[in-house]
Amino acid sequence: MKKDLLKLLDVSGEEIKLILDTADELKAEWKAGKKHDFPKDKTLVMIFAKNSTRTRVSFEVGMTHLGGHAIFLSNADSQLGRGEPIADTARVLSRYCDCIMIRTFDQEDVEELAKYSTVPVINGLTDFSHPCQILADIMTIREHKGKLEGLKACWIGDGNNVANSMIVGCLKCGMDVSVACPEGYRPDKQVLDFANSFTGAKFELTDDPKVAAKGADVIFTDVWTSMGQEGETEKRMKAFAGYLIDDSIMALANPGCMVQHCLPAHKGEEITEKVFEEHAQEIFDEAENRLHAQKALMYLLMKQNTGAVAK
């Protein structure tokens, strides 16, 4: 695996499988009350320029489970918020810690941090992607369905950061992917170029949620207004009218179709309360699996990293 996990475009299908297999093992071990075989003195620094509940808590708890420690650094009250360059921040943090997780706006900032860091950098969400979320989602689908290859994964709603990662991750795991987004809210061009030239599974992009949902084994959605887009809320509510996941959409899917939502959800907007509650087990398994998938990622990346200056 590469030193960092910046986006799923950088990771192969085999590497995703390794992360998922490791996550399953760590999850089983932890549930059986066993301690993990991992050095006890590792430190993760978590940089947040946006809000978080799941990402912050699951990474911090994950480090506790691995016998290490996590430090929360908000953009606003660190020197990053006063303009200290990312390249310098990366070189400083690399002297102290064993891994860096960052949630911010520009994907380029995460790439810059990784370029100058000698320790692994993990993307905890940017405007472009949310790879940790999709690792957890794919883990959840495999737990519930017992397989990935040949399933049909469907995205309905905004072609946002989570959608970008979902398309790449699901295709690389051998799932067919269909996406329904209104024009103007489609996934990133880099992701569409990847999907359209991918030969291992089928990809379909439409503006009709009914077409996308047909024969689906798992339907994904997310909020229509992501963090940083609050000023566009009204415009977005109009653009996404008709993209609600309700009983009529679920009726078009395969029997036993799962629902995945990264959370937080705006029930009554992108998904009805009824569909959400009927699939709450899958959705909260998904939230739980953030912990296990990220533990696996930290475990694999920290174990393989030999470039750390301070060690």
Ligand code: CP
């Ligand atoms: N799904 C997710 O990343 O949640 P948080 O924003 O709470 O971290």
Ligand code: NVA
């Ligand atoms: N698309 C959402 C995901 C939140 C976890 C956002 O970026 O705000």
